[in-house]
Amino acid sequence: MTDVLTEKDREYEEQEQAQAPGDDQPLEERVNNRSLRPNSDVFAEFMKTGWDNQEPDAQPLESSKYIGERLAKLGARFPGERLVIPAGQPKVRNNDCDYMFRPDTSFAYYTGLGEDYEAGAVLVLNPIDPDSEEAQAGKTHTAELFVAPRADNSTTDYYRDAHYGEYWVGPRAGLKELQAMTGLETHDIAQLADALGKDVGTESGAVRVRVIADADPQVTALVDDVRRANGFSDPDRNAADDAKLHEFSSEARMIKDSYEIGEMRKAIAATKDGFDRILTRLPQVIDKPRSERMLEGAFNSNAREEGNGLGYDTIIASGEHAPILHWMRNTGVVRQGDMLLIDAGVEVTSLYTADITRTFPVGGKFTDLQKRLYQAVLDSQQAGFEAAKPGATYSDIHHACMRVIAERLHEWGILKVDVEESLSPDGQQHRRWLACGVAHHLGLDVHDCAQARYESYQGAAITPGMIFTIEPGLYFAKNDLLLPPEMRGIGIRIEDDVLMTEHGPEWLSAGIPKQIDEVEAWMAERAAAGSAD
Structure with missing residues (x-):
């Protein structure tokens, strides 16, 4: 049988083997050992060039007309508190294969979003100053949506990130698109940790935090860190507070609009x-x-x-x-x-x-x-x-x-x-x-x-x-x-x-x-x- 590999091919293989990870490679990184991905500097520079724009067309969702009223009722139930509603993360089917993502139900209800592109997103309701004009008009909270930016062809994640990279998953909605679709103010998910901790404390006028605890363990852990660092160290009390948020979200859905x-x-x-x-x-x-x-x-x-x-x-x-x-x-x-x-x-x-x-x-x-x-x-x-x-x-x-x-x-x-x-x-x-x-x-x-x-x-x-x-x-x-x-x-x-x-x-x-x-x-x-x- 003819050998289809040339001497150059074998030379390239030796170079790749020389760069291969050793026995100390973290377990979570070994999933990529099944394939050889291009990682040269030349390739990275080449991938930045020659792309046409494939920005998704984002129009307001029909559901966005109803979100304001739902959020107003939620905020009125928990005045002066920060409310955290995660979309959740992809669920692993086996090894590196995930189930099709489906956002947490509370997140879907309060954002109107239902597609698979908002994995990892988090809705946050921030209490407003009770002395502000908005508060005098009856408003209790402002809503912010924290999401991952698009991993489009201007980024290396475009081809490196199998979860979000658009080379892998196609065009997806980012900050600008989701704001247009929902009418909610959007921010980079990287800003979430700082946003959660703002003004949290036990003193008068400070903020307490509740989270839909089962939706995303990573976000719940982040909220727990914020609470422990700011005087809310009783896990039973925190769990009871979180349960009340989940309970209200459930009961709010009983009457359909x-x-x-x-x-x-x-x-x-x-x-x-x-x-x-x-x-x-x-x-x-x-x-x-x-x-x-x-x-x-x-x-x-x-x-x-x-x-x-x-x-x-x-x-x-x-x-x-x-x-x-x-x-x-x-x-x-x-x-x-x-x-x-x-x-x-x-x-x-x-x-x-x-x-x-x-x-x-x-x-x-x-x-x-x-x-x-x-x-x-x-x-x-x-x-x-x-x-x-x-x-x-x-x-x-x-x-x-x-x-x-x-x-x-x-x-x-x-x-x-x-x-x-x-x-x-x-x-x-x-x-x-x-x-x-x-x-x-x-x-x-x-x-x-x-x-x-x-x-x-x-x-x-x-x-x-x-x-x-x-x-x-x-x-x-x-x-x-x-x-x-x-x-x-x-x-x-x-x-x-x-x-x-x-x-x-x-x-x-x-x-x-x-x-x-x-x-x-x-x-x-x-x-x-x-x-x-």
């Missing part, structure tokens, strides 16, 4: 398209190995095409997998005669997500038994919807759904005790077949507002602007000997997204069929579309 409601409608429409793709593909994959994965792929590709991606991992659960609440392996076979439970949601580019579940008869037609079980879940959901009126609580929805489930289980001879005994807090036997909750807030997170207090969530009145799910089910495990054999291995969940209005609840997902005859017609329509392609 008109922009958020519009984004939720987009997410639901994209999710409907994803279900269409699944049903189009379904007849082609029946009885094939790992056919659950084939249907998952149909939905997931649509989520990337129409939105940012998935709001959560897609559940494709056929047959005996359907009673498993969070079956996400999706490794099973979709078999003729099975019930197929699909729980999926598209997250749009603003990061708002839908959360929809439908259960289908794989063959396109419900059997009599499947109809009976499915209708029970549908009736339970309708009872929850009718209970969800302005002033009702999530507990009201829960109890309305559970009563129907308990009554049907008793009617079928499965629930051996009296319905009222089972529904009482000391009973709950019916929960064997529906152990999870049946409603939750929905928005930037699939389980939105999760850090809210009980009295603000389960125990609070449902008010106009809230968006939530109603999702009862029946989960009959394959190995449940208390069930008739013909019912074992069947799981049914019906989940829809609901907006509370001044006039009562609205099914946001009304366009996604769920009545028995509608589901059968939908499946037939999509099967025909698939065979015509």
Whole structure:
């Protein structure tokens, strides 16, 4: 075989080996040992020349119209305090491979940003002088956004930094662009440490600092250093203060503004398209190995095409997998005669997500038994919807759904005790077949507002602007000997997204069929579309 390496090539290799790091090379730097990157002075000078401008076009985001009001409410809750809300850092999947970056939810809510270019960014609300004209007009804080400058072709990071360098990741928004997009004043992230420590102290008129502590450990450590250096050395007190900030951010998201409601409608429409793709593909994959994965792929590709991606991992659960609440392996076979439970949601580019579940008869037609079980879940959901009126609580929805489930289980001879005994807090036997909750807030997170207090969530009145799910089910495990054999291995969940209005609840997902005859017609329509392609 001809040697393709010349003597010069071998000479270059020897030069490179002479410059190679020794055994004392730090572990974190060894990730780059897999490749030879150009690092000569000549190359560095050459890379500064001959580039056309590729500055990204930055326009104000639609969400920027709503940020001022959100920040004003946040500042009013914590007057005189510095509030720190990090976007977070990329999460490592394995070794040097990261997951696609998704900013912390509080950061997304208070900046309106939802793309992957603001990893490491930090929003800071600084208290203003209480004697200033702004304060007299009711303003409490000014907002500043600290971000990494663009690593464009005028910098060596352009080709050296695999996280931010635009040679690696393409044009990204920097200080100027993000200020145009959000309307927020922007600063270099290198100035963050000094900004956090300004005027911090325990004396009268000094500033206290709170941080969304779980968003970015590096920023939290920086805040902790500032607090310890300025008299706030009690970690328990600091943690409690930080928790209150997180709690408020969570509860603030409970009432959606008109922009958020519009984004939720987009997410639901994209999710409907994803279900269409699944049903189009379904007849082609029946009885094939790992056919659950084939249907998952149909939905997931649509989520990337129409939105940012998935709001959560897609559940494709056929047959005996359907009673498993969070079956996400999706490794099973979709078999003729099975019930197929699909729980999926598209997250749009603003990061708002839908959360929809439908259960289908794989063959396109419900059997009599499947109809009976499915209708029970549908009736339970309708009872929850009718209970969800302005002033009702999530507990009201829960109890309305559970009563129907308990009554049907008793009617079928499965629930051996009296319905009222089972529904009482000391009973709950019916929960064997529906152990999870049946409603939750929905928005930037699939389980939105999760850090809210009980009295603000389960125990609070449902008010106009809230968006939530109603999702009862029946989960009959394959190995449940208390069930008739013909019912074992069947799981049914019906989940829809609901907006509370001044006039009562609205099914946001009304366009996604769920009545028995509608589901059968939908499946037939999509099967025909698939065979015509």
